[in-house]
Amino acid sequence: MHLIDRRLECRRLDEVLRGAQSGAGGALVLCGDAGVGKSALMEYVVGQAAGCRVVRVAGIAAEMELAYAGLQHLCAPILDRLDQLPDPQRDALSIAFGLSAGPVPDRLLIGLAVLGLMSHAAEGHSLICVIDDFQWLDHASVQVLSFVARRLAADPIAFFIATRTADPEIANLPTIALEGLSRADAAALLDLVWTGPLDEPVRHRILAETHGNPLALMELHRDLMGHELAGGFGMHSPAGLSARIEESFLRRVEALPDDTRRLLLIAAAEPTGEPTITWRAGTLLGIDTEAAAPAVADGLAEFGIHVRFRHCLVRSAVYRSASLQERQLVHQALADVTDAKRDPDRCAWHRAQAANGPDESVAAELERCADRARARGGLAAAAAFLERSTMLTLDPSLRVERALAAAGAKVESGAYEAAADLLAVVEQSPTTDRQAARADLVRAQLAYVLGRGSDAPPLLLKAARRLAPIDPALSRATYLRALQAAISAGRLSMGGVMGVAEAARHLSYPADPTLTDLLLDGLSTYCTEGFVSALPILRRAVTAARSDVSECERNLLWLSGIAALHVWDDESWDVLSARHIELARTAGALAELPLALISRSMMLTFSGELTAAGVLLDELRIVAEATGLALGPEPRLILAAFRGDRAEVRAIIESTTADIMLRGEGIWLSTAEFCQALLNNGAGDYAAALPLAERAAAQADLASSSAWAAVEVVEAAVRAGETSTAVDTFARLEQATSASGTDWALGIQSRSRALLSEGPEAERHYLDAIERLGRTRMRSDAARAHLLYGEWLRRERRRVDARAQLRIAYDMFESAGMTVFVGRARSELLATGETLSKRATVATGPQLTPQEAQVARLASEGLTNGEVGARLFISPKTVQYHLSKVFTKLRISSRAQLADVLSSQQS
Incomplete structure (x- = not known):
């Protein structure tokens, strides 16, 4: 294919193409205005891909509401490899494409399936994926294709993407910003397409106004009148080049016979390009096959194996030029000829576009379309169907129901402004108590995802109260969500955790409580009546979570781990955090995996397995990149504090605190204070540690770090000479640890009591702490017990005994990678007269990435x-x-x- 100019662009395209042919996959995005030459370069790629397998798709605005429509078009030629995928991936893709029924597939699982499908399809021949008009693909397809495009490093696959606008999903892919042709090349193209006489001023004006846009150069001269060609009188500057080009096509369309224009309108309204459907609809409207000839002769469209427009602007010009009545007539014809059993969603969508007012039968069918779309994982499509269904509904109660469903789907799919508009529809209509409560739920979800975490708890609490007399089970589930949101908001929550807990304490619970009921009852009791009263309920919740957890309760494993943490049950915390990851992976719930990884990494960090925790956090980073999840600072922050990396802790806190305050996530403030207190205690800077630990410990409302901050308060206060503070804090700590009675709880109690004791009593408590903590998974706490005992022995002038304990602590800290505590243990050992030399580092050869x-x-x-x-x-x-x-x-x-x-x- 001959192209004027575009030498640099073609070179880049060739490089990616050759890379795929040699087994090194890659992607390249062409971004530029309509008509600038993106489609021509896509055709260049196809022409150069001899010997490769080429699959292609072009986004169409009319299909943006159909989930995975673009992806299905692209993958259709390679679906013969579907059986080569692992069962979970094959099932996910089959459900997404409507080939089978099943539970809603995870979006990332579909992405993995497409990556695997393409990898298999590329065996023997490189696979070239050409995607034009990316900006008009449906959202589900965009997410999956961008996911795959970022993971082609070692597969013989190349992605070539053309788009008008830069999409955030592909922002990190190599991109060429396609500009107009140079002046010289634009002049050469104009000379090529315009062979008649052309006054030089007019020629200069055309070149100036088209800005080197190839399509404009080839099309706009058609509109120039004789007096414009002779001197340029009457020429006007276009407000927008795309609009001017479309206007040019529009004039050509308007000059066609009526039947030809109507045939083109059918093709514009039916995005599949399937000629059978186009001709059948045309027959219904009395159009014969000869009507296509004028459009083909004028180069506007082709009618062959597929119906294709010369350019997407031709399609939009055709559709825009038609009256509302003409569009409705065409959509009705297309609905009549579309197989409602084989393609019910497209049939219903045409019926919806054909409706000239409220129509309950169409609205109800759109609801069913939304259910099918949701079952395939197409949240954006479900939201679009429900929104259109709402607009076609006359009955006020049904209209509210559908608006609520649409608003909820819009929130889930990320269309937040549309969700707010639909909530406004609800607010302007009479609602039942249940509908009002559901509206509050959607508002709370919207507040949370928009980064207003402190606004969510009161909205959820309001919804839970409204639901109580209508649906007690849903009410309790909503109370628990409110409590969880309040825990996240922490001190920044309006009303706080205590407000939600006090409201939940007035609820009645069934004789056979669910895990939701047990967690809500236990956690709210903890806040309102204290640890001792809550302990038996929380233990029941932990036991229930360790038994068989249902699919709908899997997301409660994080809260169940928090419950295990608060009852000092290290074994259950270990089991639950490991199980959460396992279940998320087994179910393919990859969007839930980040929270499971955070929970597990936190457990491993507390237990002193910092290397393993770091591995999980590396995986978390990979998952976050894949899901687009914006992570809070807690995971890496806690690990950095235990490692003793003061610079990283400071950098994380400084870079995230303002954003945390804006989002209303107060739990991270407590976490940051605890981490800094831990760091300062580890370094022996007790005066700096004490106020930080006190602020974190004061958040006695389920902030996960409050109990452990109290442990830091006791150590810092004793060493800083603030004995009364240490005694008061220990009294509160002792109440909880005595009631718990686990080795972890009693070991921490003995270690803290030893700091407040003297003589033989102190030694007895240190030995008890070492014995009890040695039986737990909490190796970091056991190491700290050895360190404190060694320090006490040195101050008692028992240097030999001190060396033995300090050496144990030193080795444990070094093995765990807790460098700040390593330094403290080293200093203490040197003070006993022990000579330490740094361990030699052995070169390990080339480092792995x-x-x-x-x-x-x-x-x-x-x-x-x-x-x-x-x-x-x-x-x-x-x-x-x-x-x-x-x-x-x-x-x-x-x-x-x-x-x-x-x-x-x-x-």
Whole structure:
């Protein structure tokens, strides 16, 4: 294909194409105005892709509301490889494409399925994916395709994407901002398409006004009248080039015979490009096949195996030029010829566009379309169907019901302004108590996702109160959501956790409570009546969570872990956090996985397994990138504090505090204070640690760090000479730990009591703490008990005994990577007269990249390439690519050697 200019662009396209042909995948985005030449460059790619397998799709505005429509068009030629996918991925993609029924598939699982499908389709021949008019693809397809495009490193697959506007989903892909042709090349193109006489002033004016836009140069001269060609009199500057080009096409369309224009309108309204449907609808409207000839002769469209417009602006010009009545007539004809059983959603959508007023039968069918779209995971499509259904509904009560459903779907799909508009429809209508409560729920969801976390608890509480006499079970579930939101908002919440807990204490609970009921009862009791009263209920909740958790209760495992944490049950916290990750992965609930990873990494951090926690946080980063999740600072912040990385702790706090305040997530303020207190205690700066620990400990309303901040208060206060503060704080701590009675609780109690004791009594408590904590998973707490005991022994001038305890603490801290405590233990050891030398570091050869380290670790655990790929959101072929580099760097030849090599590197 011959192109004027575009040499640099073609070179970039060729590079990506050659990369795919040599096994190194990649993506390239062309971004530019309508008519600037994106489609021509896409055709260039197709022409250059000899010997490759090419699949292509063009976004169409009329299909933006149909979930996965674009993705299905693109993948249709390669669906013969569907059976080669792992069962969860195959099922997810089948459901998304409407090929089978099943539970709503996770969006990321669909992304993995498409990545795997394309990887298999690329075996033997490189796969070239050409995606034009990306800005008009449906949202579900955009998310999946952008996910896949970012993960093509080791697959012979190339993505070429053309779009008018820069989409945030593809912002990090290599992009060419396509500008108009240079003056010289624009002049050459004009000379090529305009062979008649043209006055030089007019020629200059055309070149200036078209700004080198190729389509404008080829089309706008058609509109110039004789007096404009001779001197340029009467020419006007276009307000917008795209609009001017479309106007040019519009004039050509208006000059066509009536039947031809109506045939083009049918094609514009039916985005599949299926000629059978177009001709059948035309027959219904009395249009014969000869009507296509004038449009074909004028180069506006082609009618062959597919019906295609010359340019997307032709389609929009055709549709825009038609009257409302003409559009309704055409959509009705298309609805009549579309198979309602095979393609019910498209049929219903045409019926909706054909409706000239409220129509209950169409509105009801759109509701059913929304259910089908949601079942496929198409939230945006479901929201669009429900919104249109609302507009076609006359009955006030039904209109409110549908508006509420549409608003909820809009929030879930990220269309927040549209959700607010639909809530306004509800507010202007009479509502039942249940509808008013549901509206409050949607408002609370909207407040939370818009970063106004402190606004959500009172809105949820209002909804829970309204639901109490109508639906007690839903009311209790809403109370629990309000409590969870208040925990997150912490001290920034209006009314706080206590307000929600006090309201929940007046509820009645069923004789056979669910996990939701137990958590709500236990946590609200904890806030209002104290730890001792709440303990038996919280233990029942933890026990229930450790038994078989239903699908709908899986998201309660995070709160169940918080409950285990508060009752000092380290074993249950370990089990629940591990199970949360396992269930999220097994169910393919990848959007839920980040919270599970945060919970598990926090548990591992507290237990002193910092390396394992760091691995999970690396995985969390990968998941966050895949999901677009904006993470709060807690995960990395707590790990940095335990590692003793003062610079990182300071950087995280300084960079996130303002945003946290804006979002109303007060729990992170308590977390930051606890982390700083821990750091300062570790470094022996007790005066700095004390006020921070006191502020964190004062949040006695389920802030997850409050109890552990109290432990830091006791140590800092004793060492800073603030004995009364230490005694008062210990009294509150002792009440909870005595009631709990676990080794973890009683070990912490003995360690804290020892700090307040003297002589043999202090030693007895230190030894008790060491024994009890040694039986738990909390190795960091056990190490601190050895450290404090060693420090006490040194001050008692028992240097030999002190060295033994301090050496144990030193080794435990160093093994865990708790460097600030390593430094403190080292100083104490030196003070006993022990000589310490820094351990020599052994060169380990070439270092693995973070991605290689992740792949190596998972492969060493026995996971297959497919399982590793699913975990890290890459294709099995990319896993194999990274493993080959790992084997070379580590000088091994098999997966069986990985575990030993990695273990020796960490020791």
